[in-house]
Amino acid sequence: MTNIRFAILGTAKIARTVAPKIHSAAGAELLGIASRNEESAQQFAQEFNIPRTYSSYAAALDDPDVDAVYLPLPPSLHREWTEKAAAAGKHVLCEKPLARNADEADHMIAVCQEHDVVLLDGVMWYHTARAVAMKNVVDSGQLGDLRQLTSVFTFRWDTMPMKNLRMHRDMGGGSLLDLGWYCVGVTLWLLDEMPQQVYARANWCNDVDVRLNGFLWFGDEDSAQRTVATIESGFDTVRRRWLEVGGAKGSLVCDDFTRPWKSDRPHFWTNDGDGNSTEHLIPHKAQEECMIEAFCDLICSGQTNHPWLRLSRNTQFVCDALDRSARSGNVVDLENVHPYKEQE
Numbered sequence: 001m002t003n004i005r006f007a008i009l010g011t012a013k014i015a016r017t018v019a020p021k022i023h024s025a026a027g028a029e030l031l032g033i034a035s036r037n038e039e040s041a042q043q044f045a046q047e048f049n050i051p052r053t054y055s056s057y058a059a060a061l062d063d064p065d066v067d068a069v070y071l072p073l074p075p076s077l078h079r080e081w082t083e084k085a086a087a088a089g090k091h092v093l094c095e096k097p098l099a100r101n102a103d104e105a106d107h108m109i110a111v112c113q114e115h116d117v118v119l120l121d122g123v124m125w126y127h128t129a130r131a132v133a134m135k136n137v138v139d140s141g142q143l144g145d146l147r148q149l150t151s152v153f154t155f156r157w158d159t160m161p162m163k164n165l166r167m168h169r170d171m172g173g174g175s176l177l178d179l180g181w182y183c184v185g186v187t188l189w190l191l192d193e194m195p196q197q198v199y200a201r202a203n204w205c206n207d208v209d210v211r212l213n214g215f216l217w218f219g220d221e222d223s224a225q226r227t228v229a230t231i232e233s234g235f236d237t238v239r240r241r242w243l244e245v246g247g248a249k250g251s252l253v254c255d256d257f258t259r260p261w262k263s264d265r266p267h268f269w270t271n272d273g274d275g276n277s278t279e280h281l282i283p284h285k286a287q288e289e290c291m292i293e294a295f296c297d298l299i300c301s302g303q304t305n306h307p308w309l310r311l312s313r314n315t316q317f318v319c320d321a322l323d324r325s326a327r328s329g330n331v332v333d334l335e336n337v338h339p340y341k342e343q344e
């Protein structure tokens with residue numbers, strides 16, 4: 001099988017993590033690095049052993065040898081460069097959040113569909129063996145009827161860095177899109193449905209949420225046994241990235257779901273109601289490699305309309321609703337809105 005040849009558009013910090021994993025991922029080849037600063041591109045290429053440099057993002061898209069691009073750009077640039085890449089026939093691995101809002105995400109998806117290219121967002125952990133094992137436990141019924149899903153992703157800044165893109169709404173900032181994206185995503189993925197209602201409250205700085213707490217209600221509003229999810233994201237609390245799924249018969253707990261604290265021990269626990277706990281150790285490759293290989297598999301199999309794309313769009317949709325609730329102070333009803341679904 002011919003390798004998928006990648007170019008990276010931009011030299012952001014996350015690109016320094018992903019670049020060596022493109023080299024090591026099966027079925028992938030890192031061909032080029034593009035930057036608006038030629039010196040930065042040259043330095044990045046030398047450090048990561050990349051054969052080609054481009055002095056603009058457009059130049060990378062013009063290279064006929066490039067099959068796919070990785071976009072580690074600010075969310076405010078995702079739509080522009082995803083659509084330009086798709087028009088150039090390049091598959092797109094786009095950092096999360098997919099876009100600043102669902103309207104942008106819908107346009108990105110439509111353009112990629114029009115040009116028959118794969119679009120995948122950059123959430124890595126979904127594509128690991130540990131994630132699959134957790135999903136299998138939830139789907140097996142082992143936990144019983146699901147009652148509560150709680151997820152948290154935070155880190156702490158001593159002082160809010162006002163020049164950081166996360167502190168600017170027009171750039172796609174805020175803890176919800178930066179960190180809560182993972183919490184909303186894992187909720188929708190594990191429950192495999194959309195919420196009927198959401199409610200959120202936030203602490204604000206410079207018109208972005210620096211802390212957000214949200215509720216998501218699933219199922220019939222009149223049912224005494226609705227499933228409820230709560231999420232927490234923030235830039236003001238010690239680093240935490242944990243998940244709990246509570247059912248009528250048992251629970252699943254993962255204390256590092258977005259990235260293992262110890263790369264050689266990706267694990268989670270299942271618990272019963274009597275204090276008995278089982279640790280599940282699920283070794284896997286670096287999650288960057290898992291994501292890149294999953295992306296290459298989608299390309300090679302021609303799956304431009306795939307379940308991860310539906311999850312990305314629905315995550316964006318729910319994030320929009322949570323933001324709207326946090327700004328209005330009201331519960332937002334989603335039941336009359338039809339989220340994106342992949343075509344049959």
